[in-house]
Amino acid sequence: MQGLIAMSSINRSKTRTALITGASAGLGAEFARQLAASVDRLVLVARRTDRLQQLANSLSVECVIMTADLSLPDSVSELVDRLQRDDIEVDYLINNAGIGGPALLHVDDWTEQRQFERLMMSTVAELCGRLIPPMMERGYGRVVNVASVAGRFPSSDTGNYGPSKAYVIALSEELHLAARGSGVNVSALCPGFTHTEFHEVAGMLEAKAAMPQWIWYDADLVVREGLRAVERGRAVQVSGRLYRWLDPLLRSRLLRGLIMSATGTSNRHQ
Template sequence: MKKTALITGASAGLGVEFAVQLAAQGHDLVLVARRKEKLDEVAKSLAEAHGVDVRTMSADLSDPSAPEDLFAQVQSEGLAIDYLINNAGSAGPSLFEEKDWAPQAKFLELMMTSVTHMCHHFIPPMRERGFGRVVNVSSFAGRLARPAGAHYGPSKAYLVALSEELALLLRGTGVHASALCPGFTHTDFHEAAGMMEMKNSLPGFLWYDAETVVRDGLRAVERGKPIMVSGRLYRWLDPIAQSVFFRPLIKAMAPGR
């Protein structure tokens, strides 16, 4: 049956792929990101290819009022959102290298608060209608501590915890919530973060394509799986990363030893 999906971060990468796969299933779309012209390009091509209704809404999700404004706009257009894909995200600043607090606060707003705020507004109507699918795009980086920028991984770990709790809370309501945890994925993410040198230095087997990741995410939420680690390699690594025996290894890798 035809549904409507709202996808954040739909101007590039995984967000575009979510739009492609959901449009191919015949669903109408609401695409959200900051770059309106990119969203409009995606909207035009998907509406032409699949005959679905695609609307675009420009929003900066690091602005605390954005989720509320989006919800109001969706309501004023008389739309019922059945799929909520909280996908927008960025690599963010390093906690110590970036000296100002404002960019750090905006990053945390984008990565955690905006997702929670979107769930706060969009899930209750799903629960009332008895159907909803919520995918919170987390990361394999949220499954283990690393001596990295200090809050990208933790912000993604929050999304895992949030999704797991939502999945429990929503049991029996017809609304499913899943955290999708991809490993390294070919998108614009690393270029946008100035991380191309790191990307080029990593072996190819660590990288997955957006199509595989999104297919895994949509399948998982359909099945009501609260945590989906995407990609065979990362699924194999995940139980090791969760093991207590992995902690000493992480410690040994940390600077200062």
């Protein structure tokens, strides 16, 4: 593990730790900046160690860097092994890492699709499954699973992105109920279009430039709303006033049908 800081001198009973996946950019880095004010230690996870180190250097809180590709089958067990080895208990879990992903139809090589599904769904479920029970035993935990407005209604993009986010929302609602009364709050955070590196990574900068500015939010607001929602015990938080207003419309059966047939609504890569 690169950049691991020794933990032996820490008094665990007073140390509150947040683990953030996809902390090297965008919403994940913003979660790290905002949580740095309320936790004692951050565990920063992503593939790009240099970016994680850069972020860690800019924060005035202890940071543990764990380089991991969360689309690989054993990545979560390796991550959890490292946590156990270094005696790190996680109090805040932010399942945030994500990408736009490949198209689903007419696929020749399924490897990329399987890795996408692992990153977007299995990894989220496994981290929840492994880290929530110890939180429940200790009587305290906060879990934010970053989903998307794209998981709230279908589109015609034939991608697996929206469905993967719908799964994350359903999983979070289930876990929210399962953990009720234990001191552990689980929330799905559903951002709409947000300024991060996401659309650049997905090769969508041109499409982004053509969109109206008023449908875009800053990561700062999205993360603030997500952290507030999990603190208040909300199962699902749609972030941004515009998307909160649109959400019930897009989810109502009648309007959903009308909107989709009238506009061919495209929600991919939100």
